[in-house]
Amino acid sequence: MFFEFICVIILILLIIYYKLIEKPRQIYNAVRLQGIPGDPFIPIFGQLKEHRRYYESDKHMEFYMDLEKKHGSRFILPIGPIVNLVILDADLISEVLIKKYAFYKKPKLFRTQIGSVLGPVNLILAEGDVHTRIREMLNPAFHYINLQSLTSLMCQETVKVIESWINKYSNTYFDIQTEIHKLSLTIICSSSFGMTVTHELTNELCQLLKDAFDALYYRTNHFPIFQIPILNKLPILKKPVIDKLGHRFRSLARQMIEQRRCHMNENHSDQNDLLDLLLTAEDKEGKKFSDEEIENEAITFVLAGHETTGGLLSWCLYILLTNPEVFNDCREEVDRVLNGQIPDYSDLQNLIIIDAVLHETLRLYPPVSIIMRECIREHTIGEEEIRIPVGAGVVFNFYNLHRSDKYWKDPLKFDYQRWIRNSNGLKPKLAHRFCYLPFLAGVRNCIGQNFGLLEAKIVLIIMIQKLNIEIKPDHKVVPHHRITLKAKYGIQAKIQPRV
Numbered sequence: 497m498f499f500e501f502i503c504v505i506i507l508i509l510l511i512i513y514y515k516l517i518e519k520p521r522q523i524y525n526a527v528r529l530q531g532i533p534g535d536p537f538i539p540i541f542g543q544l545k546e547h548r549r550y551y552e553s554d555k556h557m558e559f560y561m562d563l564e565k566k567h568g569s570r571f572i573l574p575i576g577p578i579v580n581l582v583i584l585d586a587d588l589i590s591e592v593l594i595k596k597y598a599f600y601k602k603p604k605l606f607r608t609q610i611g612s613v614l615g616p617v618n619l620i621l622a623e624g625d626v627h628t629r630i631r632e633m634l635n636p637a638f639h640y641i642n643l644q645s646l647t648s649l650m651c652q653e654t655v656k657v658i659e660s661w662i663n664k665y666s667n668t669y670f671d672i673q674t675e676i677h678k679l680s681l682t683i684i685c686s687s688s689f690g691m692t693v694t695h696e697l698t699n700e701l702c703q704l705l706k707d708a709f710d711a712l713y714y715r716t717n718h719f720p721i722f723q724i725p726i727l728n729k730l731p732i733l734k735k736p737v738i739d740k741l742g743h744r745f746r747s748l749a750r751q752m753i754e755q756r757r758c759h760m761n762e763n764h765s766d767q768n769d770l771l772d773l774l775l776t777a778e779d780k781e782g783k784k785f786s787d788e789e790i791e792n793e794a795i796t797f798v799l800a801g802h803e804t805t806g807g808l809l810s811w812c813l814y815i816l817l818t819n820p821e822v823f824n825d826c827r828e829e830v831d832r833v834l835n836g837q838i839p840d841y842s843d844l845q846n847l848i849i850i851d852a853v854l855h856e857t858l859r860l861y862p863p864v865s866i867i868m869r870e871c872i873r874e875h876t877i878g879e880e881e882i883r884i885p886v887g888a889g890v891v892f893n894f895y896n897l898h899r900s901d902k903y904w905k906d907p908l909k910f911d912y913q914r915w916i917r918n919s920n921g922l923k924p925k926l927a928h929r930f931c932y933l934p935f936l937a938g939v940r941n942c943i944g945q946n947f948g949l950l951e952a953k954i955v956l957i958i959m960i961q962k963l964n965i966e967i968k969p970d971h972k973v974v975p976h977h978r979i980t981l982k983a984k985y986g987i988q989a990k991i992q993p994r995v
């Protein structure tokens with residue numbers, strides 16, 4: 497018995513040694529020997545300590561910037577036991593996303609961590625044929641007719657929330673980033689799922705989300721051991737905090753589906769909303785989603801939709817508050833086109849500066865700044881034929897790509913003029929088709945991009961119409977990436993109703 501126990505322990509230690517040390521070392525050497533630069537290999541931890549040092553000294557986004565300065569547009573970056581090839585070159589990015597996409601999947605760690613909240617199968621985590629099936633079933637939900645019908649609902653929710661801000665916060669500093677995220681959560685829940693979202697519920701969900709994201713960061717940045725999926729399932733070291741978010745969202749989704757089925761939760765729009773479409777969608781064989789699949793997709797849309805759009809709006813507001821001339825240009829356009837009226841769908845195409853300002857914000861502050869993939873079949877990329885071994889990670893950093901002087905003139909300048917459409921409604925040509933990727937590209941591009949842009953335009957317009965806003969002068973705004981790009985200490989601002 498004792499001997500068997502010892503054998504099992506030795507076997508476990510050997511597996512851990514192979515997964516955390518030997519395999520990563522082999523991948524590192526295979527890439528490094530091809531002349532790709534990178535910092536030295538440190539078993540188990542890789543550059544995790546250095547990454548944490550940047551993060552803790554409020555320079556998180558400079559971590560990759562400094563590595564790019566040191567190594568160029570492609571380099572090796574071991575983070576924990578995962579050896580990544582960071583690619584900041586638009587040609588190589590397009591090759592991975594378009595021609596070679598089938599050689600990659602989402603990383604194991606991402607799947608296990610995010611899967612405990614979203615469920616294992618949903619549009620974000622599914623791969624191959626399962627992904628294609630779900631995507632084909634969900635595409636109609638994002639057809640422009642459905643989006644068009646959401647405009648007035650989004651406007652109503654925004655007006656209601658802005659009035660509540662005026663009552664609650666006039667003339668006192670508050671964290672407008674948190675409030676914008678709550679607004680975005682309210683909009684997606686009510687417009688897409690017919691939910692009535694109370695203040696208490698939004699507060700509760702936003703707090704659960706914050707705690708879960710903090711827990712995810714803590715686990716991935718302090719304990720590389722959680723890269724092993726089975727260990728990641730153990731209910732230790734803040735895992736219950738992440739699970740709590742998953743359980744709460746799941747019970748809400750279940751309740752929402754039951755209520756819609758017995759007509760207690762009405763669709764507020766005059767077209768099918770997302771929940772109607774989830775309940776009725778059929779695949780090529782005429783098969784519908786199971787209840788569990790509907791729950792998973794509903795949670796996915798709420799999370800993917802509100803985090804990102806909330807991020808875009810927060811950064812856009814930060815830009816407007818720190819660049820008064822841009823704010824004035826936006827206000828002049830909004831007043832001229834809408835003359836004090838709440839926008840409808842057809843007005844939006846006349847708000848050219850608002851559209852350009854949102855795209856310039858997405859360039860400098862892409863909400864999804866860092867994307868990772870894992871190689872599942874060995875292949876080569878680029879003219880140099882860089883061989884990518886199975887198990888290697890590939891990382892794209894859009895925060896860097898969008899600030900590269902190779903593709904952008906005056907890259908750090910906020911210049912919305914670069915997006916102003918010509919008289920035919922066409923945007924100026926980019927230096928490279930793949931140098932601007934806030935919504936990614938290829939088969940895994942963002943299904944909700946038009947929804948997100950529609951919501952961002954509406955919220956921004958109504959805020960500009962109804963509020964005078966000032967940023968707290970001495971408040972430190974520090975971008976950091978936690979699932980999405982956020983201001984680490986929030987954005988403190990003061991509002992007054994515009995008279």
Ligand code: HEM
Nearest residue numbers: 620800801804805808864934935936940942943944947948
């Ligand atoms: C400004 C707003 C948004 C930005 C910047 C954004 C960005 C992105 C990016 C970069 C991806 C690719 C992620 C990856 O493959 O790792 C993605 C995927 C996705 N987004 Fe968005 N998103 C936004 C809004 C939305 C909204 C409003 C929804 C839903 C209503 C949504 C739902 C999704 C879903 C379901 C996927 C997975 C698509 C797939 O893999 O087929 N997003 N988004």
